[in-house]
Amino acid sequence: MTVKFSKDHEWIDISDHEAATVGITVHAQDALGDVVFVDLPEVGKTFTQGEVAGVVESVKAAADVYMPVTGEIVEVNEALRADPSLANTDPLGAGWFFKVHVTDMMQFDALMDEPAYAEFAKNA
């Protein structure tokens, strides 16, 4: 299991823990509607778990993107900055937000797996 989910509706794929990929979930992009703007963090900046690391906005609403685990930003998705609609069309793939160097695997392990998140999102 390399992908887990936060209660703030982010996913994190830790296949490469030096550069784990973070994005928003299918549920999150559906609730937001058409995404028109993303604010991505600076590469090199470190955020603790739960801190606001970015912003995603649709025409009707703005939402914060929280750090699912503590770590340093090692890369951001410039393609998403240029075309925010990728967050709608491919939220789990090309619509990723940033990559983070994970130092505390315990935080990752404590996140929800896919069935648990599916249940959580259903009741959200």
Added chain:
Amino acid sequence: MSATAPLLTTPLNALHIELGARMVPFAGYSMPVQYPAGLMAEHQHTRSAAGLFDVSHMGQLKLVGPDAAAAFETLMPVDVIDLPVGKQRYGLLLTDEGTVIDDLMFFNQGVVDGEPTLFVIVNGACKVGDIAHITARIGQRCKVAPMPDHALLALQGPRAVTALARLAPGVEKLVFMTGGDFSIAGCDCFVTRSGYTGEDGFEISVPAAQADTLARALLAQPEVKPIGLGARNSLRLEAGLCLYGNDIDTTTTPPEAALNWAIQKVRRTGGARAGGFPGADKVLAQIDNPASLQRKRVGLVALERVPVREHTELQSEDGQKIGEVTSGLLGPTVNEPVAMGYVTPAFAAIGTRVNAIVRGKAVPMEVRAMPFTPARYYRG
């Protein structure tokens, strides 16, 4: 309205759910914010073809009797008495301080069932208060008759006339801000050529029991798709139209809100019926001496691709607070972030640069003329 109060539904509720709408609470009603096509597609469809909106949450009422127009004129800085039969006009209910209780549309239906009749449409979130206010102030002079048994639909966009004329030949002869009775798909409709999108289009008042039939007949036209409140908001903002509660409220006067165009000369200083409305001294003084204004509503465009939303602080380039955004989003048609807000008069001129403070960062904006998209009303 408490958050736990049960939501009301419009006569089209079952249709919205059948169409897959996402329903949200709005003005005490469960309303469609978007359909499966999504806000952007719905916005673009309205600008290019025709969109059907359920606006049945809005308040409809009639003011009936020989004294109705003269009485209604005592509540608004607007020429009601001289509005010709068959015409519609924008109006503003004012407090005794000259601030805005609500904005509305009223229509002179002439003599209906033997009595002069005005048909009035007010905002959904304000309708209970408006009806109480109108009744308290002029209920002795005319009959104030709410119409809770009527739904209200809007058909908006450049193809609206084609779609509606197919069902109701003759509607194409109406021009902007006129209207009349029409039978549409067997429904008894009162149609005006007006709306809240900046496009050509119609608003249709229909008995609640016939609303579903009418909506389905309109949706069966190839030009027409259902549009939610989300796109209604982005369409009206691009059109430069105020949203009550955001851009105007009981803290703003019409001159501050750049709504002097709604105050006809006859009600202004030197006019034949000058004053005689709540807050007239203050409102007319502001019109006569614009330099006395403390703030003014303006259009704004962000020069970076960052949406600037309501309540965002506006600063001068040297960091002084000079105002606040009251509505803002990325305009789907103009394809740039548009907003309206209030600034001190020194910063109200077209072309003035200001900064919006978004998440602690200064986003440069420029004061622009509104509407942001050209109005396409049909004036004949």
